[in-house]
Amino acid sequence: MGSITLHKVSKVFGGHTVIPGIDLDILDGEFVVFVGPSGCGKSTLLRLIAGLEDASSGKIVIDGIDATDTPPAQRKLSMVFQSYALYPHMSVAGNIAFPLKMAGESKAVIDKKVAEAAKILNLTDYLERKPRMLSGGQRQRVAIGRAIVRQPKAFLFDEPLSNLDAALRVNMRLEISELHQSLKTTMIYVTHDQVEAMTMADKIVVLNRGNIEQVGSPLDLYHRPANRFVAGFIGSPKMNFVEGAEAGKLNAFAIGVRPEHLASSKTDGTWKGRVNVSEHLGSDTFLYVHVDTIGQMTVRASGEAGFSHGDTVYLTPEPGRIHRFGPDGETVA
Amino acid sequence: MATLHTRTAARFMVGPSVILLFIWMIVPLVMTIYYSLLNYKLDGTDITWAGLSNYYYFFTDPAFFYALKNSLLLVAGSLVITLVGGILLALLLDQPFWGQGIVRLLVIAPFFVMPTVSALVWKNMMMNPVNGLFAWLAKLVGLDAIDWFAHWPLLSITLIVAWQWLPFATLILLTALQSLSEEQKEAAEMDGAPVLSMFFYIILPHLTRAITVVILIETIFLLSVFAEIQVTTQGGEASSNIPYLVFSLARLDNDIGGASAGGIVAVIIANIVAFFLVRMIGKNLEA
Amino acid sequence: MAREISVQKKAGWTVFAWCVGLLIFFPILWTFLTSFKTEGEAVASPPSFLFFQWTTENYFEVQERSDYLKSVWNSIAISFGSTILALIVAVPAAWAMAFAPGKRTKDLLMWMLSTKMMPAVGAFVPIYVILNYFHLLDSLVVLVIMLMLINLPIIVWMLYTYFKEIPGDILEACRMDGATLGKEIIYVLTPMAIPGIASTLLLNIILAWNEAFWTLNLTAASAAPLTAFIAQYSSPEGLFYAKLSAASTLAIAPILVLGWFSQKQLVRGLTFGAVK
Numbered sequence: 001m002g003s004i005t006l007h008k009v010s011k012v013f014g015g016h017t018v019i020p021g022i023d024l025d026i027l028d029g030e031f032v033v034f035v036g037p038s039g040c041g042k043s044t045l046l047r048l049i050a051g052l053e054d055a056s057s058g059k060i061v062i063d064g065i066d067a068t069d070t071p072p073a074q075r076k077l078s079m080v081f082q083s084y085a086l087y088p089h090m091s092v093a094g095n096i097a098f099p100l101k102m103a104g105e106s107k108a109v110i111d112k113k114v115a116e117a118a119k120i121l122n123l124t125d126y127l128e129r130k131p132r133m134l135s136g137g138q139r140q141r142v143a144i145g146r147a148i149v150r151q152p153k154a155f156l157f158d159e160p161l162s163n164l165d166a167a168l169r170v171n172m173r174l175e176i177s178e179l180h181q182s183l184k185t186t187m188i189y190v191t192h193d194q195v196e197a198m199t200m201a202d203k204i205v206v207l208n209r210g211n212i213e214q215v216g217s218p219l220d221l222y223h224r225p226a227n228r229f230v231a232g233f234i235g236s237p238k239m240n241f242v243e244g245a246e247a248g249k250l251n252a253f254a255i256g257v258r259p260e261h262l263a264s265s266k267t268d269g270t271w272k273g274r275v276n277v278s279e280h281l282g283s284d285t286f287l288y289v290h291v292d293t294i295g296q297m298t299v300r301a302s303g304e305a306g307f308s309h310g311d312t313v314y315l316t317p318e319p320g321r322i323h324r325f326g327p328d329g330e331t332v333a
Numbered sequence: 334m335a336t337l338h339t340r341t342a343a344r345f346m347v348g349p350s351v352i353l354l355f356i357w358m359i360v361p362l363v364m365t366i367y368y369s370l371l372n373y374k375l376d377g378t379d380i381t382w383a384g385l386s387n388y389y390y391f392f393t394d395p396a397f398f399y400a401l402k403n404s405l406l407l408v409a410g411s412l413v414i415t416l417v418g419g420i421l422l423a424l425l426l427d428q429p430f431w432g433q434g435i436v437r438l439l440v441i442a443p444f445f446v447m448p449t450v451s452a453l454v455w456k457n458m459m460m461n462p463v464n465g466l467f468a469w470l471a472k473l474v475g476l477d478a479i480d481w482f483a484h485w486p487l488l489s490i491t492l493i494v495a496w497q498w499l500p501f502a503t504l505i506l507l508t509a510l511q512s513l514s515e516e517q518k519e520a521a522e523m524d525g526a527p528v529l530s531m532f533f534y535i536i537l538p539h540l541t542r543a544i545t546v547v548i549l550i551e552t553i554f555l556l557s558v559f560a561e562i563q564v565t566t567q568g569g570e571a572s573s574n575i576p577y578l579v580f581s582l583a584r585l586d587n588d589i590g591g592a593s594a595g596g597i598v599a600v601i602i603a604n605i606v607a608f609f610l611v612r613m614i615g616k617n618l619e620a
Numbered sequence: 621m622a623r624e625i626s627v628q629k630k631a632g633w634t635v636f637a638w639c640v641g642l643l644i645f646f647p648i649l650w651t652f653l654t655s656f657k658t659e660g661e662a663v664a665s666p667p668s669f670l671f672f673q674w675t676t677e678n679y680f681e682v683q684e685r686s687d688y689l690k691s692v693w694n695s696i697a698i699s700f701g702s703t704i705l706a707l708i709v710a711v712p713a714a715w716a717m718a719f720a721p722g723k724r725t726k727d728l729l730m731w732m733l734s735t736k737m738m739p740a741v742g743a744f745v746p747i748y749v750i751l752n753y754f755h756l757l758d759s760l761v762v763l764v765i766m767l768m769l770i771n772l773p774i775i776v777w778m779l780y781t782y783f784k785e786i787p788g789d790i791l792e793a794c795r796m797d798g799a800t801l802g803k804e805i806i807y808v809l810t811p812m813a814i815p816g817i818a819s820t821l822l823l824n825i826i827l828a829w830n831e832a833f834w835t836l837n838l839t840a841a842s843a844a845p846l847t848a849f850i851a852q853y854s855s856p857e858g859l860f861y862a863k864l865s866a867a868s869t870l871a872i873a874p875i876l877v878l879g880w881f882s883q884k885q886l887v888r889g890l891t892f893g894a895v896k
Binding site for chain 3: 344362453469472
């Protein structure tokens with residue numbers, strides 16, 4: 001129903017190759033997140049799937065049919081834009097109804113579907129308002145309403161939560177996840193925020209400079225990153241990387257340990273260091289430690305840990321949680 | 334966003350405007366150049382080749398130098414008045430007071446008055462040495478009335494033109510002034526800057542771009558002042574400018590060749606200014 | 621200013637600002653007042669400001685002139701005609717340049733603007749000669765076309781800036797929602813572009829109404845608009861201040877009103893975007 005396959009899809013802008021060539025399989029009903037740093041090509045990839053950009057080469061197959069040359073209006077996909085892209089001169093009802101109007105539905109059908117979408121998204125009281133009279137979160141919901149009302153094969157989200165404040169972002173994250181569970185439609189979601197990726201995705205696609213670094217479930221990527229880039233991108237705070245002598249001891253060019261896998265002690269441990277800055281969040285404590293012969297490391301300790309600036313601390317990495325990397329950045333078994 | 338078939342459609346859509354403007358630019362210009370090389374009078378005498386003699390006569394004719402001088406004085410005078418006045422007015426309109434909207438409308442109004450009306454109103458009802466308001470004001474303080482147009486025709490015209498363009502400068506400088514972020518001003522205050530320093534070190538530099546734009550655009554339009562002269566003094570040595578000179582050569586002397594040479598001179602002068610203006614706009618278009 | 625300013629200071633500024641404003645506006649005000657005086661009253665010394673015999677005789681006299689109504693009609697025809705004609709050509713051009721820009725688009729726009737900077741006298745002579753030859757020197761149609769050409773660069777430019785302000789992603793959303801190009805134009809693009817088109821229309825009607833080079837030089841009895849009508853008062857007979865005032869008030873009043881609504885457009889249209 002909503003399966004999408006990309007065969008060697010590439011995109012060149014002017015002389016600049018943004019995406020060299022991507023193969024990707026998205027199964028019907030999956031919640032797939034494209035994640036990566038700015039400029040990695042995730043939005044471009046989304047727009048290629050949407051049809052808003054033409055692929056320079058390769059094939060885009062939607063539900064078994066080659067859609068590479070199909071214009072966006074005919075691909076039966078819906079997109080939620082980062083800026084929501086609501087029609088300012090139409091009311092909320094008008095905005096949500098628009099795709100149905102374009103499809104030529106009768107007024108009765110349109111009214112019914114708009115009412116349904118409004119109910120799901122808690123917009124019933126706002127149907128007559130214009131977008132400029134709505135808050136950010138409400139506008140977001142209108143954009144989503146406009147997307148779901150057509151019952152598309154897949155939803156495309158382009159960093160929809162970037163413009164919302166932190167608290168609202170958490171709420172909307174939940175709402176979108178719940179939406180996915182109830183509609184069961186394929187969703188492709190682009191974000192630079194790895195927390196959103198980890199919490200929402202069935203499958204994460206990590207992109208870097210137009211190339212796929214790794215595809216996998218969130219926990220897959222967390223426990224078994226394919227290379228240093230993925231290891232450093234997934235997980236917050238970032239994984240600690242150590243090169244040189246310490247890495248050599250474990251037969252690797254570089255090793256990586258996540259801050260949450262470093263035990264801290266006042267008395268003994270593998271590495272000795274001095275606390276530079278300690279951040280107390282109540283639930284956790286983050287220590288930024290200058291470790292002898294290694295350098296800066298980040299440690300996550302429990303909320304009760306009583307370290308402060310200047311204290312000596314001993315860090316011990318959890319065995320089995322140390323990632324080893326070769327000189328090319330690939331993970332070594 | 335632009336797929337292939339949109340691009341050819343785009344060419345068709347831009348086409349008519351481009352063609353029209355191209356013809357409008359090229360045809361008269363080429364013809365003016367052509368005429369300027371002829372001895373061409375509209376009185377029925379033969380048309381002969383003149384080469385560059387029209388230009389020669391033009392440049393040696395004292396009327397040309399008066400016209401050039403007057404053109405430049407008119408532009409310079411108006412620029413000074415409108416810029417100084419514009420900055421002061423912009424600063425004033427930026428202050429908090431009651432009825433800002435209305436005062437703004439009062440200040441903007443002169444720009445929308447047609448040139449023939451302003452010229453005649455100023456000449457007759459304000460500046461006339463017998464019946465005008467200025468005369469009455471002068472007598473009120475015991476001075477003699479000034480016969481503006483008899484003794485100071487160019488100044489009078491400059492005043493009229495400056496009055497008309499003051500709103501333009503004010504609006505542009507006000508727009509630029511209001512784009513000066515409040516925070517910059519507050520930072521300066523925290524740094525202990527007195528008002529005058531604030532003006533010279535923060536506000537004025539910020540306005541530099543707007544001032545340059547005002548100068549360039551006003552110059553282009555001020556070089557072509559015509560109606561005000563036509564309607565008040567009908568030229569003459571003291572107040573003819575280049576456009577008026579061309580006009581009088583063509584319409585009054587029927588000297589097509591000479592007038593065309595004058596037209597080309599005007600085009601060259603305007604082009605020099607336009608070069609800088611287009612560069613400024615181009616830079617901003619990138620932004 | 622974020623902080624409260626003392627009432628005295630505000631009052632001080634208010635008085636000062638109103639004085640300056642009225643001073644600048646004064647000639648227009650004076651014209652308006654004089655138009656209601658008798659000719660004798662108009663040249664009386666000392667001049668009366670508000671307390672005189674208000675009369676509307678001047679307005680009747682002006683309107684009774686056989687050429688007054690014609691001039692009004694000509695002004696309307698020229699300003700509306702040239703602007704609408706220009707819009708017909710300019711809207712597609714600006715649309716294409718804003719939404720399907722090519723590598724040359726910016727240069728093209730610059731070139732168009734530069735045609736506006738050419739002085740009228742550079743084109744005047746051949747145009748005069750040609751029109752004279754074809755006996756077209758007093759033609760309304762010619763004037764409409766001339767003013768269309770003169771204002772076309774500004775109109776294209778203004779429309780371009782307004783179109784560019786329409787967020788691209790709204791048009792993309794429209795496409796994702798299943799709209800064909802035609803429907804995109806009808807349901808989304810045009811409603812969002814109408815304010816910009818209206819503003820452009822407004823400013824250029826004003827500019828065309830006030831144009832005073834071509835309208836003075838290429839017209840005579842039949843095509844003369846109000847600019848030329850007023851110019852006749854430059855060589856009057858007898859007392860004429862009150863009549864001049866009435867004629868002037870009639871000529872400028874509509875434009876003043878329109879102009880007050882188009883301040884923002886003025887900055888946009890005549891600075892060619894060099895000031896933001």
